[in-house]
Amino acid sequence: MNKARDFDQSVIGELRALLGDRVSTSAAVREHHGKDESYFPYAPPDAVVFPHTTEEVRDLVNICRRHRVPMIPYGVGTSLEGHILAIHGGVCVDMSQMNKVLAVHEQDLDAVVQAGVTRKQLNEYIKHTGLFFPIDPGADATLGGMSATRASGTNAVRYGTMRENVLSLKVVLADGRIIQTSRRAKKSAAGYDLTRLFVGSEGTLGIITEVTVKLHPVQAAMSAAVCAFPTIQGAADTVIQTLQAGIPVARSELLCATTMAALNRYNKTSHREMPTLLLEFHGTEASVVEQAKMVQELARDNGGLDFQWATKPEERTRLWEARHHAYFACLQLKPGSRAISTDVCVPISRLAECVVETTKDIEKASMPIPLFGHVGDGNFHLVILIDPDNPADVKEAKALNVRLVKRALAMEGTCTGEHGVGIGKQPYMREELGDAVDLMGDLKRTFDPENLFNPGKVVSI
Secondary structure, eight states, X not given: OHHHHHIIIIIHHHHHHHHGGGEEOXXXXXXXXXOOSSSSOOOOOSEEEOOOSHHHHHHHHHHHHHHTOOEEEESSSOOSSSTTOOTTOOEEEEOTTOOOEEEEETTTTEEEEETTOBHHHHHHHTGGGTEEOOOXXXXXXXXXXXXXXXXXXXXXXXXXXXXXXXXXXXEEOTTSOEEEOOOSSSOOOSXXXXXXXXXXXXXXXXXXXXXXXXXXXXXXXXXXXXXXXXSHHHHHHHHHHHHHTTOOOSEEEEEOHHHXXXXXXXXXXXXXXXXXXXXXXXXXXXXXXXXHHHHHHHHHHTTOOOOEEEOSHHHHHHHHHHHHTHHHHHHTTSTTOEEEEOBOBOOGGGHHHHHHHXXXXXXXXXXXXXXXXXXXXXXXXXXEEEOTTOHHHHHHHHHHHHHHHHHHHHTTOBSBSSSOOTTTTGGGHHHHHTTHHHHHHHHHHHHOTTOOBSTTSSSOO
């Protein structure tokens, strides 16, 4: 009780002196910032703040450090592993009002943005330049949040993840220092690669306030295709053979029959309700046709039924918007459910084996479990639909998840290809990385000795 009163009187007072009405302790605002898209119980912060500048972030960090109050950076709340839950209370630092595009260097193919800029906002801002930012996790996430979770998405097979597309970060450290992790040069050998250290740190080592990202030229031609298969093995084999043949496919998404049925219902479409590949090709007019024909031949050899083409921009947009709705479409298969989302990624040569073995688990399950993912880089997801108030549901889902993770690790894969660790993937870290987890703990103590930045996430100390 004394601690709560002290928090209210001193911390909130100092934060309001700094930020004015951009500090909220209302129950509705706190509850909104205490939940994400995961199934974990809500954990609201004690207060929510909305900084506008890096200097304001520095000053609020100094206030919270003096009072030993935890700080949880927040983008738009679309994380799937409990990243933004205030499990130890504290202050949620909502970066959404730090949403300015600071510079676009067209000739250098990069842009500098505040952490609250979303990917769609950036692409709208630069659409006249003939450039675009390719990382597309589905949700219109902030670039600060995407950096913090090392996000990727549908374009990763060609353009990489946030790891490959972040050039530099501005970060506020636990002691109040502001650092720039790198310059804008495309490469550098100047000391430790601090940029890569903070990309994927999930707000546990510092608060990212600015991001310098790579931009890419919009290709002269783009076309997309939908191809259904009698078996999920045939679809997965087609992806593997496409990559092994060196065909530079831009997007390669696998969706199971259950997912296709959910998408048809949600989007009022009429795709075949069978295992399906969604593909996209970028390049010149001639190269796009060549790529598509090569993949079409591979698909036919693996039982592919047909290619439905989408060449007009509006057709491609509708196709990929439907894919981006997959998570929410699947939730409608069991109204009122929450989802336990899996995120394994395996070497591409083991993809078909991992997917087929996983479908055997799905067939035995008592709840609907759609499967889809960015299989072009060996990453796929299950959306295990549970009633969070039903212990039997939760137990069954967790057991299935454990089997899937162990299967992926046995194939030299990972428990999380793009969602991050947060709370949900911590139990598997030791089995995947061994003593490297202890080194992560050492880094956490060095950067954040009082454990105030997003405590309880990634590694527990």
